[in-house]
Amino acid sequence: MVKLTRILEDVSFTSNTDSKDFNDIEIVDIAYSSLKCQKGYMFVALKGETVDGHKYVFDAYSRGARVFVLQDDIEMADDAIKIIVEDTRIALSKMSANYFGNPSKSLKIIGVTGTKGKTTITNYISEVLNRAGINTGVIGTNGTFYNNISETTVNTTPESYELHRIFRKMLDNGVECVSMEVSSGGLQRYRVEHVDFDIAIFTNLSPDHIGPKEHPTFENYLECKAKLFTLAKHGIINIDDKYAQAIIDKATCDIKTFGIEKQADVMATDIKYSKDLDSLGVNFVCKTKESKDDFYICSPGVFSIYNALAVISVCRYLGVEKEITRKALTEAKVCGRVEVLSALPYATIIIDYAHNGVSLENILKTLEYYDHNRLICVFGSVGGRTEIRRKELGDVASKECDLSILTSDNPDFEDPMQIINDIAKSYDDKSKYIVEPDREKAIQLAVRMAQEGDMIVLAGKGHETYQLIEGVKIPFSERDIVRDEAKKVLAGREQQVMVTN
Numbered sequence: 001m002v003k004l005t006r007i008l009e010d011v012s013f014t015s016n017t018d019s020k021d022f023n024d025i026e027i028v029d030i031a032y033s034s035l036k037c038q039k040g041y042m043f044v045a046l047k048g049e050t051v052d053g054h055k056y057v058f059d060a061y062s063r064g065a066r067v068f069v070l071q072d073d074i075e076m077a078d079d080a081i082k083i084i085v086e087d088t089r090i091a092l093s094k095m096s097a098n099y100f101g102n103p104s105k106s107l108k109i110i111g112v113t114g115t116k117g118k119t120t121i122t123n124y125i126s127e128v129l130n131r132a133g134i135n136t137g138v139i140g141t142n143g144t145f146y147n148n149i150s151e152t153t154v155n156t157t158p159e160s161y162e163l164h165r166i167f168r169k170m171l172d173n174g175v176e177c178v179s180m181e182v183s184s185g186g187l188q189r190y191r192v193e194h195v196d197f198d199i200a201i202f203t204n205l206s207p208d209h210i211g212p213k214e215h216p217t218f219e220n221y222l223e224c225k226a227k228l229f230t231l232a233k234h235g236i237i238n239i240d241d242k243y244a245q246a247i248i249d250k251a252t253c254d255i256k257t258f259g260i261e262k263q264a265d266v267m268a269t270d271i272k273y274s275k276d277l278d279s280l281g282v283n284f285v286c287k288t289k290e291s292k293d294d295f296y297i298c299s300p301g302v303f304s305i306y307n308a309l310a311v312i313s314v315c316r317y318l319g320v321e322k323e324i325t326r327k328a329l330t331e332a333k334v335c336g337r338v339e340v341l342s343a344l345p346y347a348t349i350i351i352d353y354a355h356n357g358v359s360l361e362n363i364l365k366t367l368e369y370y371d372h373n374r375l376i377c378v379f380g381s382v383g384g385r386t387e388i389r390r391k392e393l394g395d396v397a398s399k400e401c402d403l404s405i406l407t408s409d410n411p412d413f414e415d416p417m418q419i420i421n422d423i424a425k426s427y428d429d430k431s432k433y434i435v436e437p438d439r440e441k442a443i444q445l446a447v448r449m450a451q452e453g454d455m456i457v458l459a460g461k462g463h464e465t466y467q468l469i470e471g472v473k474i475p476f477s478e479r480d481i482v483r484d485e486a487k488k489v490l491a492g493r494e495q496q497v498m499v500t501n
């Protein structure tokens with residue numbers, strides 16, 4: 001239990017109760033869903049995208065809550081203590097930090113923002129820092145991980161209450177540093193407002209997450225991303241990105257840069273692509289004012305170098321021994337991010353999370369640098385959201401691939417065939433795509449079709465182990481499907497050889 005006065009420290013509010021009477025009140029827990037309320041709870045009403053949480057204050061009351069944090073004053077029973085604030089999301093953020101004892105102040109927090117690269121970079125940072133003996137946890141799209149504990153996350157950047165709760169758990173378990181993804185949605189909804197960031201990283205920016213329930217305009221999207229650099233002590237920025245200067249102009253922290261094209265504090269030169277189709281790596285020289293070092297990363301392309309440069313910049317700032325950074329980056333892999341499956345000895349199968357135009361273009365164009373026969377891509381696009389992605393994905397795949405297998409990717413309540421038809425509009429040559437709405441069958445087909453030297457990209461699902469159909473997450477493992485089908489194909493080939501002999 002925590003004293004109400006402590007939870008309300010530095011929160012501006014008015015109340016129907018004299019705040020002197022707060023001294024004796026203790027709060028069991030804070031809930032922003034009425035469904036979680038019990039006796040002794042404080043309920044915070046958030047104005048959501050779907051419903052207004054103020055609608056549920058009576059439900060919260062009936063479940064035992066007597067302290068209510070509201071944006072709108074609502075007529076309630078006499079024993080309800082109303083705390084009226086200007087914005088309940090900002091208040092929730094501050095109150096959660098107070099409730100959990102401001103754990104982010106005792107942790108080194110590294111926040112990564114940008115359209116692409118957040119999951120990869122946060123996981124790389126954790127890999128390197130843990131090897132350097134700094135106990136580091138990760139929070140992001142792939143979940144929360146620290147020591148050997150993991151927790152799934154609903155959002156890339158969890159709600160402020162969840163975030164401070166996770167920080168508290170991490171701190172109590174000996175974690176020293178947290179490498180976390182900071183989504184524009186999280187910044188827009190004040191989820192990280194009271195997080196004490198030591199380092200903020202900007203990867204890149206291109207139009208995404210614009211539409212109903214997300215950002216009204218690209219300018220708003222940029223504005224939200226830039227906000228992270230007003231919350232941190234030190235900024236690390238990809239200077240080659242078109243919007244780097246806009247971020248720097250809005251930043252209030254000191255800034256260091258990384259890049260390939262423009263002069264930067266940490267630069268990559270002498271880029272060479274490895275020809276090993278099992279790891280699809282890349283070599284480069286990392287140049288700073290004090291040194292020049294060879295690096296190898298087992299992830300392909302220029303975008304992977306940018307991700308590595310961001311990590312090297314963090315390690316340089318934190319004083320991590322260079323050899324540790326180098327070795328860790330050589331071996332670091334992230335689930336579902338350019339993940340090469342060793343299933344067929346004669347073809348390369350990659351699972352990747354590319355689900356918008358920019359990321360799909362990056363991965364497909366990158367693969368051109370590695371000698372291969374046909375490039376085949378299996379992909380779909382989400383239902384019920386950001387329809388613009390369908391055209392983007394179709395435009396890219398129709399141009400870059402020898403063959404596309406158009407399928408489903410979390411169609412949710414939409415008709416998968418409608419989504420596929422939208423994507424297919426980008427193709428003027430019907431021989432360049434096959435339609436197979438059942439993703440399992442589409443993957444099996446790709447594995448069966450694979451010939452010597454082919455590269456097959458299963459795009460969009462990445463780390464996900466489900467298919468979202470009509471609001472239900474149905475278990476779905478691309479890795480298992482590939483492995484099972486590859487086994488059958490290889491067994492069939494062996495049999496054929498035996499018969500021929």
Ligand SMILES: CC(=O)N[C@H]1[C@@H](OP(=O)(O)OP(=O)(O)OC[C@H]2O[C@@H](n3ccc(=O)[nH]c3=O)[C@H](O)[C@@H]2O)O[C@H](CO)[C@@H](O)[C@@H]1O[C@H](C)C(=O)N[C@@H](C)C(=O)N[C@H](CCC(=O)O)C(=O)O
Pocket residue numbers: 032033034035045046047048049050051052053054056154155156157158159183184185186209213214
């Ligand atoms: C559109 C959006 O951002 N929605 C987020 C939001 O939910 P919401 O506003 O829809 O909530 P709501 O259903 O309208 O309910 C409003 C309030 O009433 C409460 N309620 C509701 C029902 C009830 O019986 N009792 C009750 O008290 C709810 O608990 C809530 O507090 O608040 C929830 C809790 O924080 C989030 O989990 C949820 O994220 C959803 C899942 C989502 O898809 N968000 C996306 C847009 C997002 O944030 N994505 C970014 C990554 C993308 C980026 O780069 O921006 C992310 O960080 O995940």
Ligand SMILES: Nc1ncnc2c1ncn2[C@@H]1O[C@H](COP(=O)(O)OP(=O)(O)OP(=O)(O)O)[C@@H](O)[C@H]1O
Pocket residue numbers: 114115116117118119120121141156181203204303304306307336337338352353354355358359360362363462
């Ligand atoms: N720096 C980068 N620039 C462009 N594309 C990238 C970069 N890093 C990774 N990608 C591509 O984007 C996909 C998603 O990468 P990652 O998950 O690291 O980014 P993210 O910012 O977390 O994305 P999201 O917001 O979609 O979760 C990868 O699977 C890869 O295809």
